[in-house]
Amino acid sequence: MLKKVLKSYDYSLVVLPILLSIFGVIMVYSSSMVWAVMINEGSTDLYYKRQLIWFWISLVAFFFAAAVPYTIYKRFVKLIFFASPILLIIVLLFGVERNNAKSWLEIGGFGFQPAEFIKVGLIIYLSAVFARKQSYIDRFWPAFGPPLLFTGIVFLLIFIQPDLGTGSIILLIAYVMVCSSGIRLKHWLRLTGAGIIAVLLMIPFLSPEQISRFTSAYDPFSSPLKHGYQVINGYIAIANGGVTGKGLGESVQKFGYLPEPHTDFIMAIISEELGIFGVSFVLLSLFFIIIRGLHIARKNDDPFASLLAIGISSMIGIQSGINLGALLGILPVTGVTLPFVSYGGSSLFILMFSVGILVNISMFTNLKVNNKQQKDFQLST
Structure with a gap:
């Protein structure tokens, strides 16, 4: 049985995220060494060491999640429903402000962003709820009312931190999962229309800082020394790299020109140092993980598993799109x-x-498929 289980694992989906994360640790070191000394007065490997520690912790979490049956997460739906708003309220009351957003909690010198954990919690919650409501998914309010209300509360609590980037990801993930749940066309049209109206109504509530991020994204040269500074220096880094790049560790823009080059604008440094080869590796790896996740969802006959795979894939895709959109000046810089x-x-x-x-x-999907094929073969013979 163990041999059959091990054969059922998708090892391409095991190896690629690990390779991408190792590549990320290397690029965090390369891009942050100057920033660590200039801004934090630390050693050149300050951020590298922190990221390396998180990599090992994350690797343990990865193998744990890969081994534990996914069905166990259904048990945590009520906990997610009650704990998520409470945790976000705690952040608003006792959180630490970084980059003009009160979105961090620090416990004993250990800092983390609760909104990151709530993203996957929301995916689990929506997957379980929509899977349970498949028998009456064509009735809009009973099927979608409570989960959409929950999503709206979570979004508002993140929005007032203010963290527009994470809030947008939350809404877009929920929208993709609603579209994938079996919603009727007329309900989808009404929901989409209501969503567009809600976004337009929220514009007056945006802070001057948030509005400036939109204007600087589309016209960074109107404020080259302030709001457009990061975008312009990202462009310069990409131009410096050309096709082949300047070489690993040879970036010029990380020497105080590009603010916090190891965070949301790390792709600019990858482009400058490794050129099209480094950029292609990252983009193709992310694309493969997303497509693989959607393929797993498509061939699964368990609604909970299918929606869970769609939610995880959409989270990675949406987050990648927002990050790269900000780098290219298509979307505002939100720190994603x-x-x-x-x-x-x-x-x-x-x-x-x-x-x-x-x-x-x-793994479970492959086991089901293999067992079905084996039974079909035995019946045919």
Whole structure:
């Protein structure tokens, strides 16, 4: 039995996230060495050491999630429902402010972002709820009312931190999962229309800082020394790298020109140092993980597993899109990290844990398919 289980694991989905995370640790060291000395007056390997510690912790979480049956997470739905808003309220009351957002909790010198954990909690909650309501999924309010209300509360608590980037990811993940749950077309059209109206109504509540991020994204040269500074220096880093790059560790922009180059703009440093080869490795790896996750969802006949795989894949895809969109000046800079690559322990931990769940779903799916094929073969003979 153990041999059959081991054969059922998707080892491409095991190896690639680990390689991408190792690549991220290397690039965090390369991109942050100057920033660590200039801003934090630390050693050149300050951020590297922190990220390396989180990598090992995340690796343990990855293999744990890959080994534990995914069905166990259904037991935590009520806990997620009650604990998520409470945790976000605690952040608002006692959290630590970083980069103009009160989104961190520090316990004994250990800092983490609760919103990162709530993202995967929301995916588990919505997957379990929509899977349970499949018999009446065509009735909008009984099926979608309570989970959408819960999502709205979580979004508002994150929005007032203010963390527009994470809040947007929460909403987009929920939207993708609603679209994948079996919703009727007329209900989808109404929900989409209501969502667009809600976004328009929220514009007056955006702070001047948040509005400036939108204007600087589309016209960074209107404020080259302030709001457009990071985007412009990201462009310069990409231009410096050209096709082949300047070489690992040879970035010029990390020498105080590009603010916090190891976080949301790490792809600019990858482009400058490793050129199209480094960028292609990251993009193709992320694309493979996302497509693989959607393929697992498509061939699974368990609604909970299928929605869970869609939610995890959409989280990685949406987060990647927002990060790269900010780098290219298509979307505002919101501080969203590049999955598996950017500096950030909470983000890396949750992403590795989530892909571990994806690996476990894949294993159980392959076991079911193999057992069915074996039974069909025995019946035919």
